[in-house]
Amino acid sequence: MSKTISINAGSSSLKWQLYQMPEEKVIAKGLIERIGLENGISTVKFNGESEQITTDIPDHTIAVKMLLDDLIHLNIIASYDEITGVGHRVVAGGEYFKESALVDEKVIEQVEELSLLAPLHNPGAALGIRAFKELLPEITSVVVFDTAFHTSMPEVAYRYPIANRYYEDYKVRKYGAHGTSHQYVAQEAAKVLGRPIEELKLITCHIGNGASITAVKGGKSVDTSMGLTPLGGVMMGTRSGDLDPAIIPFLIDREPELADAEKIRNVFNRESGLLGISEKSSDMRDIIEGKKAGEAKASLAYDMYIDRLKKYIGQYVAVLNGVDGIVFTAGIGENSDIVRRDVIEGLSWFGMDVDPEKNVFGANGIISTDGAKVKVMVIPTDEELVIARDVERFKNAN
Numbered sequence: 436m437s438k439t440i441s442i443n444a445g446s447s448s449l450k451w452q453l454y455q456m457p458e459e460k461v462i463a464k465g466l467i468e469r470i471g472l473e474n475g476i477s478t479v480k481f482n483g484e485s486e487q488i489t490t491d492i493p494d495h496t497i498a499v500k501m502l503l504d505d506l507i508h509l510n511i512i513a514s515y516d517e518i519t520g521v522g523h524r525v526v527a528g529g530e531y532f533k534e535s536a537l538v539d540e541k542v543i544e545q546v547e548e549l550s551l552l553a554p555l556h557n558p559g560a561a562l563g564i565r566a567f568k569e570l571l572p573e574i575t576s577v578v579v580f581d582t583a584f585h586t587s588m589p590e591v592a593y594r595y596p597i598a599n600r601y602y603e604d605y606k607v608r609k610y611g612a613h614g615t616s617h618q619y620v621a622q623e624a625a626k627v628l629g630r631p632i633e634e635l636k637l638i639t640c641h642i643g644n645g646a647s648i649t650a651v652k653g654g655k656s657v658d659t660s661m662g663l664t665p666l667g668g669v670m671m672g673t674r675s676g677d678l679d680p681a682i683i684p685f686l687i688d689r690e691p692e693l694a695d696a697e698k699i700r701n702v703f704n705r706e707s708g709l710l711g712i713s714e715k716s717s718d719m720r721d722i723i724e725g726k727k728a729g730e731a732k733a734s735l736a737y738d739m740y741i742d743r744l745k746k747y748i749g750q751y752v753a754v755l756n757g758v759d760g761i762v763f764t765a766g767i768g769e770n771s772d773i774v775r776r777d778v779i780e781g782l783s784w785f786g787m788d789v790d791p792e793k794n795v796f797g798a799n800g801i802i803s804t805d806g807a808k809v810k811v812m813v814i815p816t817d818e819e820l821v822i823a824r825d826v827e828r829f830k831n832a833n
């Protein structure tokens with residue numbers, strides 16, 4: 436029996452999903468939170484039930500040990516030996532990683548080095564990788580990068596129009612993110628449309644708390660909205676997305692204490708987006724409720740959010756010089772028929788529409804009318820499955 440774990444580790448959390456492979460059956464999943472803080476929480480979901488333990492979880496190695504021991508206590512596995520593979524989600528792969536890779540010491544060091552590009556994500560991922568390496572050193576361990584899918588972008592799209600030396604010295608360029616998700620939903624969209632992916636032009640909208648839009652041509656990413664870091668692009672839960680870069684020195688001139696990298700990063704990463712404008716919440720459900728209740732700030736936040744999405748889709752129609760399908764995925768894309776309607780209604784000139792009977796909560800597949808020139812789709816993403824499949828691929832190659 437071959438079991439593989441998909442891991443998404445952050446600085447204080449570790450999300451996991453255990454698969455029976457190659458059947459791709461989810462056996463159990465869970466989340467460990469508050470690692471390194473007091474009162475850590477480990478939740479395991481298995482057989483339709485949920486178990487929660489609260490205890491101090493000082494570091495990632497102890498978190499992983501807890502997770503493995505939970506699997507034994509719950510009789511999900513009889514011994515550690517049943518786990519033959521682990522796949523780790525890593526946000527930033529920089530220019531080092533054009534595809535997933537087997538873990539070794541050099542790979543871990545590169546993931547750590549790339550923390551500058553994803554300060555909220557890569558350090559935690561590296562801790563998760565090290566923890567598994569320590570506890571299960573013999574299993575197939577693979578890193579899967581959010582940026583890998585976007586390494587097919589042409590230079591004209593990934594370079595910023597700033598002096599060459601910043602690219603040459605520091606590799607300042609667009610890397611994008613959510614690549615695993617964009618790739619997966621693009622492949623699924625081709626199946627839904629019943630056409631070979633090689634002939635399709637798609638715009639994939641991964642809109643959750645973080646959000647990115649990708650132009651996919653022939654199954655390859657040719658442009659994406661996130662940039663050097665996951666801060667660029669559309670408006671998000673707490674992130675601003677694209678800005679006039681002059682805003683940064685302008686603010687520093689007025690509030691000199693902001694001339695600190697960590698502080699200014701926080702302004703745009705944690706205090707902006709839906710939260711910054713609504714002054715209420717970063718959660719789209721709260722924003723929609725506020726708008727319905729006539730709250731001016733929540734309404735503005737919602738309208739700005741829709742505006743930024745429409746503009747990016749419009750840009751990518753231009754990048755692709757046409758489009759066959761628009762795909763919505765992730766928390767907002769999969770669940771909010773209202774957001775999908777409001778974005779697509781504003782793009783009717785392009786031949787896009789949504790059919791109110793298909794565009795409902797729980798929709799899966801095509802939501803545009805039968806005659807629509809551009810097919811609009813909802814496709815639930817499954818990054819964990821892509822990670823487990825990658826591990827399987829490496830296992831079979833070994």
Ligand code: AMP
Pocket residue numbers: 642643644645672717718719720721723765766767770771772
């Ligand atoms: P994710 O980061 O993919 O988990 O997505 C989280 C986002 O999805 C949050 O902003 C949620 O408010 C949003 N979301 C989840 N369910 C709904 C819903 N039914 N309507 C609107 N937004 C939703």
